Amino acid sequence: MTTLMAILVLGSMALLFGAILGFASVKFHVEGDPLAEQVDALLPQTQCGQCGYPGCKPYAEAVAIGEAINKCAPGGEDTIKKIADLMGVEPPPLDENHDTDNSPKVAFIIEEDCIGCTKCIQACPVDAILGTTKQMHTIIADECTGCDLCVEPCPVDCIVMIPIAKTPQNWQWDLNNIPVVQLD
């Protein structure tokens, strides 16, 4: 009798608690993950997919649930360090698949060599390549995020990544070192 009572009490308490949690998970349901959004804000938004995810937001969501934080090639060491600070972990070195040089670059099509195959247009995540079949392509330099993705599909290797020279027009002071805070 007492055994039955024990099972009954424990069972009903578990059921009650389960109901409370079930109710709470519906009542306090949160759209999106605030951590993922914060990680997303730190990523460079090149949408390049070099991390293996289709864009920065999916990678941010993966980081929030435990993916390695060192896969963002365009972001480089600075981004890793910032994400590491946010997550409270030690910053790991950049993924060995990517080179560590994250200076800003822009893609350039050597137009004499271009055969007009449109493969780079399909690869470009930001639609920064102009051109059509059998016509020469070119890159809209202002739209290009320097993500490298068009280099690989080109059958004639006519795309090169050119580092952007620092001029007084595009020079930026190292503002990353000053924490910028949104005031209410």
Added chain:
Amino acid sequence: MTDYLLLLVGTVLVNNFVLVKFLGLCPFMGVSSRTETAIGMSFATTFVMTVASLLSYIVNTYILAPLGLEYLTTMMFILVIAVVVQFTEMVVHKTSANLYRLLGIFLPLITTNCAVLGVALLNIYEQHNFLESIVYGFGAAVGFSLVLIMFSAMREKLANADIPKPFKGSAIAMITAGLMSLAFMGFTGLVKL
């Protein structure tokens, strides 16, 4: 009133859960490498411990004791703590994104913090009444927080210190914890419980 104050001081300093009773050592060693995370953990633990000791007292007094099922306390308290932690996590997640960021990763860890279960069980063994249970839970949590934050501050200093090679890392942390425990023995006799 004095009794409660003495109980609070006694739990925080004299019978400190971490350094005297050796409960909750995993978070004590685990999240003490940075002061910021230690503070987050402290707040989360304080909240959960206080609420869990309150609820486990209610469950024990009004459900288990009248039915003569005191032998189920351990199981029931684990259930209660798990629910409190999960519920807190959901509410915090909904209401305050900032607080969730601060506590978020630590809340699930608290489910398995033995100090929380320890408080609930010790409340029963020492036959505390309702208010005493809350004060005891709160005191234990404050003691835990105090020690955790002090320890993490020391470890941050130690990270830059010139430590002999064999003692680097966890070894010096263990020695530091041991010395802190010795220091807290100095409080014995401060409050007669």
